[in-house]
Amino acid sequence: MRAYTRFLVIGAAGALLIAAQNAPRDSRPAGLDERGASVAAAVSTDPAAFPFTAKLTVGDKRACTGALVDASWVLTAASCFTDSGATPAAGAPTDPTSVVVGRTDLATTAGQTRTVVELVPRTDRDLVMAHLSAPVFDVAPVALSGTAVAGSETLQAIGYGRTRTEWAPNKPHLASFTADAPSASAFTLAAASPANATVCKGDAGGPVWRTENGNPALVGAVSRAWQGGCLGTPATETRTGASATRTDDLAAWTASTVAAGGTALKPGTKLMSGQSVTGPDLKLTMRADGNLVVTHKQVDGGVLWSSGTSGNNGAWAYVQPDGNFVLYKSDADPAGGTGALWGSNTWGQDGAFLSLGTNGDVAMVKADGSAAVWSAGTARLDAKLNSDTKIKSGQWVQSQGAVVEMQQDGNLVRYRRSDATPTWTTNTDGNNGAWAYLQSDGNFVVYKSDGNPAGGTGALWGSNTWGRDGAFLKLQDDGGFVMYKKDAAETVANSIWSVTTLRPVSRLAPGQQLYAKTTRLAMQWDGDLVLYRLSDNTVLWHSNTAGNGNAYLKVQDDGNVVVSSSDGSRALWSSGTFWSAGAYLKLQDDGNLVIYKADGGEGIGNAVWASGTSA
Numbered sequence: 221m222r223a224y225t226r227f228l229v230i231g232a233a234g235a236l237l238i239a240a241q242n243a244p245r246d247s248r249p250a251g252l253d254e255r256g257a258s259v260a261a262a263v264s265t266d267p268a269a270f271p272f273t274a275k276l277t278v279g280d281k282r283a284c285t286g287a288l289v290d291a292s293w294v295l296t297a298a299s300c301f302t303d304s305g306a307t308p309a310a311g312a313p314t315d316p317t318s319v320v321v322g323r324t325d326l327a328t329t330a331g332q333t334r335t336v337v338e339l340v341p342r343t344d345r346d347l348v349m350a351h352l353s354a355p356v357f358d359v360a361p362v363a364l365s366g367t368a369v370a371g372s373e374t375l376q377a378i379g380y381g382r383t384r385t386e387w388a389p390n391k392p393h394l395a396s397f398t399a400d401a402p403s404a405s406a407f408t409l410a411a412a413s414p415a416n417a418t419v420c421k422g423d424a425g426g427p428v429w430r431t432e433n434g435n436p437a438l439v440g441a442v443s444r445a446w447q448g449g450c451l452g453t454p455a456t457e458t459r460t461g462a463s464a465t466r467t468d469d470l471a472a473w474t475a476s477t478v479a480a481g482g483t484a485l486k487p488g489t490k491l492m493s494g495q496s497v498t499g500p501d502l503k504l505t506m507r508a509d510g511n512l513v514v515t516h517k518q519v520d521g522g523v524l525w526s527s528g529t530s531g532n533n534g535a536w537a538y539v540q541p542d543g544n545f546v547l548y549k550s551d552a553d554p555a556g557g558t559g560a561l562w563g564s565n566t567w568g569q570d571g572a573f574l575s576l577g578t579n580g581d582v583a584m585v586k587a588d589g590s591a592a593v594w595s596a597g598t599a600r601l602d603a604k605l606n607s608d609t610k611i612k613s614g615q616w617v618q619s620q621g622a623v624v625e626m627q628q629d630g631n632l633v634r635y636r637r638s639d640a641t642p643t644w645t646t647n648t649d650g651n652n653g654a655w656a657y658l659q660s661d662g663n664f665v666v667y668k669s670d671g672n673p674a675g676g677t678g679a680l681w682g683s684n685t686w687g688r689d690g691a692f693l694k695l696q697d698d699g700g701f702v703m704y705k706k707d708a709a710e711t712v713a714n715s716i717w718s719v720t721t722l723r724p725v726s727r728l729a730p731g732q733q734l735y736a737k738t739t740r741l742a743m744q745w746d747g748d749l750v751l752y753r754l755s756d757n758t759v760l761w762h763s764n765t766a767g768n769g770n771a772y773l774k775v776q777d778d779g780n781v782v783v784s785s786s787d788g789s790r791a792l793w794s795s796g797t798f799w800s801a802g803a804y805l806k807l808q809d810d811g812n813l814v815i816y817k818a819d820g821g822e823g824i825g826n827a828v829w830a831s832g833t834s835a
Contacts, residue, residue, distance in 0.1 A: 499576025
């Protein structure tokens with residue numbers, strides 16, 4: 221059956237269907253033939269019983285059918301989106317695409333209309349997941365079966381395509397088919413009831429299902445057909461068979477696609493005390509203490525946004541039907557207007573939903589998905605931060621190995637994604653709303669919420685790397701957070717600063733640690749500065765200053781690196797490099813702890829002191 225044609229409505233610029241070369245070219249939709257016979261339906265003989273059926277219109281070129289498999293996703297044929305029938309590119313569709321779901325009679329029945337904002341195609345079969353502009357909450361998605369089609373099994377299929385007599389039917393057409401010749405990715409379809417049922421143009425992507433536990437369970441999607449008997453097909457073509465693409469083995473793929481596309485809470489949803497909802501990057505949690513918080517889903521300890529309502533045990537959150545998102549006391553009465561602790565103040569937006577989106581934001585979004593009416597202000601930035609970039613409170617960058625967050629409390633922290641361990645911090649907590657700024661002069665600075673870089677006020681921490689105009693920051697896949705020279709290659713020799721670099725006049729406070737690939741440098745509470753090997757926690761070097769609680773490490777302007785007593789009155793250990801003004805301390809990935817001259821560095825040279833260790 222390799223001569224089957226791809227199942228498309230072809231426009232003037234489109235390719236000819238192999239089995240219908242003489243068919244008139246047009247952009248009108250088409251459907252399954254149901255002429256004059258009742259359907260031996262496994263669930264129902266009424267197409268209206270299957271509102272998950274979706275009609276897709278791709279530009280002015282073609283129409284197809286699909287199945288709503290999640291409130292925000294439709295599964296259909298990938299060939300619907302390309303003129304050649306090849307796999308479409310992932311991302312936004314080339315042609316504007318509209319989707320109607322839950323409208324079983326296009327002439328009279330109300331339904332939900334959406335646009336397609338993203339395509340996620342399979343490369344091994346004729347399938348694509350189409351991401352909708354807004355969820356469809358009032359139509360139940362069809363579940364995917366986990367059982368493969370058996371030979372001679374009777375299945376149902378539905379589509380909005382043309383029939384023997386109609387170019388553009390208003391209703392979807394339902395029929396039963398016998399499956400056969402199942403392979404690793406497809407199976408064939410032959411008419412069962414009515415006996416002359418035919419798959420036609422416009423039915424591509426149409427759902428094919430069996431009944432499991434009284435409900436439809438998707439086993440495939442229509443892909444190709446001979447189209448014998450369809451309006452517009454030459455009378456000489458009498459073959460009526462079709463082919464469908466298997467979906468029963470794609471539960472993991474569809475689930476991961478849905479998860480990556482964001483999470484939406486429909487109107488009427490309550491988030492009770494202790495409950496959480498997770499999006500692609502973030503987690504929204506109604507904590508037991510009454511505080512509603514947004515954290516990275518792999519870093520519970522770092523709060524990016526909160527309602528600030530702790531101290532109200534048992535409080536709960538409510539996505540109200542009127543569009544307001546409200547946090548209530550445990551014994552509140554929303555109907556009576558009592559017990560509200562916090563709200564988004566977005567009433568009057570009926571049908572608005574709460575979204576944990578792909579851009580890292582938590583927001584209340586209009587029912588049609590056109591705009592956010594409230595936002596927590598959280599956002600994921602690119603892993604490369606160019607010169608003159610700000611990281612606002614609640615924003616973060618991430619790579620495969622790490623997350624760097626500008627937390628609500630004013631602390632900029634790097635976490636290891638594998639275990640949520642904090643591996644670097646600016647130690648600037650207690651400054652709610654603080655923000656970080658990679659300045660055009662090359663200095664990376666954390667400012668108070670009302671800080672003024674132009675006026676030189678409100679700085680809480682800085683990398684002290686001014687004079688490096690145009691420098692950029694990169695959070696690398698290995699977790700390194702490194703500043704590089706302008707337009708330079710990302711090499712050690714071109715690095716200016718990293719989270720394992722302490723420049724004058726930086727400090728490592730009691731309890732703080734620096735992490736490199738193979739080691740960690742800990743300023744212990746007992747006063748000892750210790751270099752550990754990560755693999756086995758072996759001590760590679762230490763300052764031998766234990767017994768001096770709350771001592772701290774300081775890199776001085778004169779180039780001396782000192783472990784000082786808690787009150788700063790005594791040097792407990794020093795590198796003795798006071799003659800090297802501007803020198804800095806670097807914990808290298810090779811396990812060596814080194815002090816370099818101001819113009820030196822790893823890969824450059826000019827070291828003035830080193831621990832002489834390796835890991």
